[in-house]
Amino acid sequence: MSTGTDSAKHASPDDINSNSFDPDHYMNLMVHKSNLEGLLQCHVKLAAEIKNLDTDLQMLVYENYNKFINATDTIKRMKSNISGMETNME
Structure with missing residues (x-):
C-alpha cells in the first residue's frame, strides 16, 4: 500500500502535478523533445x-x-x- 509520502518519493520532477515538480527541468525536457x-x-x-x-x-x-x-x-x-x-x- 503506497502513501502520499511514497508517491512523493517516486514522483518525477517533470510531473507538473507533483510536489517535487521542477519547472526548469520540465522546460528543458519540453524544449528538447518537442518542436515549436x-x-x-x-x-x-x-x-x-x-x-x-x-x-x-x-x-x-x-x-x-x-x-x-x-x-x-x-x-x-x-x-x-x-x-x-x-x-x-x-
Missing part, C-alpha cells in the same frame, strides 16, 4: 487548464463567502431570539 508546434499546443493546453482552475477557485471562494454570510445572519437571528427568551424567562 508541440510547445505552442502545450502552451494552449496549460493556459486553458489554468483558466479552468482559476474559475473553479473563484466559484469556491464565492460559495464559501455565501456560506459565511448565511452563517453570520443565522447567528444574529439566534442571538436576537435568545435575548427575547431571556426577558420572557425573567
